Amino acid sequence: MYDMFVRPSGAAGEEGVRLMARSGTAMAREAVSLLGVEDPQARVLEIGFGPGLGIVALTGLLPAGEVIGVDPSEVSHRHAEARNAAAISRGNVVLLSGTAQALPLPDEHCDAAIFVDNLHFWPDPLEGLSEIRRVLRPGAPVVCAFTPPSGGPPSGLRRLFATAGFVDIEESVSANGSLLRAVHPSSV
Known part of the structure; x- marks a missing residue:
């Protein structure tokens, strides 16, 4: 499981990333849509980008913006680089x-x-959310999503985001899975 989905590596990681690519497009699009970014020049971060499906959806909305993907897996990087090669060469994706x-x-x-x-x-979700809050501008939205194959969201997700300092926390469920949208507070 770890080498396949948590930090894809080796043959198991290759198969895991291919599975994510086959089943993750609908949720990636829904998460990007829920984010609600309207500025075509925005700079948007995707954490744990896997095969790069969210990056594809984001670059479609941000023709003059920048999508920054952060992932620890070399396998994920390879797949996302191939899927987003044109946007990377244009400078829209890093x-x-x-x-x-x-x-x-x-x-x-x-x-x-x-x-x-x-x-x-994540080893420490609260630490991760605090780090995300650090790199976001005040008033910036964040969307966290879970597809059914992932096992769904952990219990206490709303409380976790509130503890990390996010506001306007809204949870929803769709045919694609569970989503949470929150906002970095405007005044810190």
Whole structure:
């Protein structure tokens, strides 16, 4: 499971990323839509991008913006690079190695963030959410989503986001899975 989905590596990771690519497009699109980013020049972060499906959906909405993907897996990087090669060469997509707990970005660098099917694998979700809050600009939205194959959201998800300092927390369920949208507070 770890090598297949948590931090894809080796043959198991290749198969896991291919499975994610076959089943994750609908949730990636829904998470991006729920994010509600309207500025075509926005800078949006995707954490744990896997095969790069969320990046594809984001670049479609941000023709003059920047999508920053952060993932620790070399297998995920390879798949996302292939899937997003044109956007990378245009300079609209940057893929970085890292984790939610140690984002390689400066403070208040991003206008929004998404992460699908990975918060429940983070060693310390509160630390990861606090780090995300650090790199988001005040007022920035964040969407966390879980597809049914991932096992769904952990219990206490709303409380976790509130403890990390997010506001306007809304949870929803759709045919694609469970989603949570929250906002970095405007005044810190």
